[in-house]
Amino acid sequence: MSSGGDSSGGGSSSSDNKEKDKQKEKARVSRTSLILWHAHQNDAAAVRKLLQEDPSLVKARDYDNRTPLHVAALHGWLDVANCLIEFGADVNAQDRWKNTPLADAEGASRTSVIELLKSHGGLSFIDFSNSTRIGKGSFGEILKAYWRGTPVAVKRILPSLSDDRLVIQDFRHEVNLLVKLRHPNIVQFLGAVTDRTPLMLITEYLRGGDLHQYLKDKGSLSPSTAVNFSMDIARGMAYLHNEPNVIIHRDLKPRNVLLVNSSADHLKVGDFGLSKIIKVKNAHDVYKMTGETGSCEYDKKVDVYSFAMILYEMLEGEPPFASYEPYDAAKRAAEGHRPTFRAKGYTPEMQELTLQCWAADMNQRPSFIDILKRLEKIKESLPSDHHWHLFTS
Numbered sequence: 001m002s003s004g005g006d007s008s009g010g011g012s013s014s015s016d017n018k019e020k021d022k023q024k025e026k027a028r029v030s031r032t033s034l035i036l037w038h039a040h041q042n043d044a045a046a047v048r049k050l051l052q053e054d055p056s057l058v059k060a061r062d063y064d065n066r067t068p069l070h071v072a073a074l075h076g077w078l079d080v081a082n083c084l085i086e087f088g089a090d091v092n093a094q095d096r097w098k099n100t101p102l103a104d105a106e107g108a109s110r111t112s113v114i115e116l117l118k119s120h121g122g123l124s125f126i127d128f129s130n131s132t133r134i135g136k137g138s139f140g141e142i143l144k145a146y147w148r149g150t151p152v153a154v155k156r157i158l159p160s161l162s163d164d165r166l167v168i169q170d171f172r173h174e175v176n177l178l179v180k181l182r183h184p185n186i187v188q189f190l191g192a193v194t195d196r197t198p199l200m201l202i203t204e205y206l207r208g209g210d211l212h213q214y215l216k217d218k219g220s221l222s223p224s225t226a227v228n229f230s231m232d233i234a235r236g237m238a239y240l241h242n243e244p245n246v247i248i249h250r251d252l253k254p255r256n257v258l259l260v261n262s263s264a265d266h267l268k269v270g271d272f273g274l275s276k277i278i279k280v281k282n283a284h285d286v287y288k289m290t291g292e293t294g295s296c297e298y299d300k301k302v303d304v305y306s307f308a309m310i311l312y313e314m315l316e317g318e319p320p321f322a323s324y325e326p327y328d329a330a331k332r333a334a335e336g337h338r339p340t341f342r343a344k345g346y347t348p349e350m351q352e353l354t355l356q357c358w359a360a361d362m363n364q365r366p367s368f369i370d371i372l373k374r375l376e377k378i379k380e381s382l383p384s385d386h387h388w389h390l391f392t393s
């Protein structure tokens with residue numbers, strides 16, 4: 001509301017307005033330090049009064065990016081912490097050193113505040129103090145952090161993808177499903193921060209890097225390694241596609257297949273279950289240019305197509321349509337073109353399997369259970385890696 005109560009009598013000019021803005025800003029800055037001060041002094045009544053006047057103060061930050069809740073947590077001021085939470089304080093806000101209020105409370109052994117923060121979804125167990133950024137995807141960034149000494153991967157979802165209340169609701173629902181999944185060939189989901197943005201997903205951390213990087217370093221794989229890798233991927237996918245809670249990946253690609261360790265004898269599928277809750281970007285991607293989706297059965301076949309593209313890349317040592325720009329490559333795939341087999345190691349049985357998995361007619365694409373059976377047969381017929389080298393040299 002503007003002019004009503006102004007008694008200056010001289011009318012409003014732009015310099016008056018500027019002056020008013022300045023005053024307002026000054027008042028806001030002083031209220032910011034005031035709430036931090038009252039939190040520090042354990043004056044819950046004063047904190048409440050300030051928040052009633054201006055609820056946005058709950059987000060106040062000092063020069064170290066600490067919130068009033070950090071201050072209350074560190075000192076163990078239960079009433080102040082309660083009041084701040086009541087006004088919507090972010091229980092997982094991070095200060096300049098990436099500490100959360102709960103991390104502060106734990107560091108200072110403030111038992112009752114620890115309980116309070118935990119009951120509101122507070123996380124301290126993620127120790128961000130030694131965190132490093134390990135990657136950036138279209139959903140956000142990936143950090144390596146620690147959970148009780150064990151390294152974990154934390155995916156921070158871009159706020160622009162999760163600013164909608166419905167998205168967050170779906171996200172929570174989906175996370176509850178993902179946490180229950182357990183299989184040796186899927187990246188283990190550990191938990192999530194779903195009550196504040198940025199939303200975060202926490203999974204086990206895999207030391208071996210991703211398949212994209214691995215193929216970049218190694219080039220084409222021997223048929224027996226490619227078959228072993230394919231079997232790991234197919235096992236993980238068969239588990240995800242299993243009834244009754246079918247999870248369609250929709251973004252299966254070498255970057256989302258992770259190596260457990262550097263000896264490359266165990267792969268896990270990661271990043272599943274997200275496409276349902278977050279818009280999948282990068283539609284210009286040969287791994288997912290499969291056309292229409294619809295029923296669950298059809299959606300499963302979308303993942304089978306992506307699997308074929310990965311199988312091809314493992315044996316050929318380069319992605320399908322590598323000589324095209326990504327957009328044109330994806331366009332060619334969408335138009336029905338398929339890459340040609342060139343590699344010596346691409347046995348006729350593997351070619352046949354690939355052709356079926358990327359068949360334009362989705363009904364011809366096998367399920368992952370069938371793919372596994374086929375791979376087992378192919379594996380039996382292949383010479384071991386050692387012999388293969390003897391053959392080819």
Ligand SMILES: Nc1ncnc2c1ncn2[C@@H]1O[C@H](COP(=O)(O)OP(=O)(O)OP(=O)(O)O)[C@@H](O)[C@H]1O
Binds near residue numbers: 142206
């Ligand atoms: N659990 C994990 N353990 C170790 N490294 C990981 C883990 N998850 C992801 N990474 C690394 O971080 C990189 C980025 O991952 P992220 O899933 O954010 O992006 P992406 O898969 O490249 O892209 P998109 O988000 O479009 O799928 C991965 O390629 C991988 O190297």
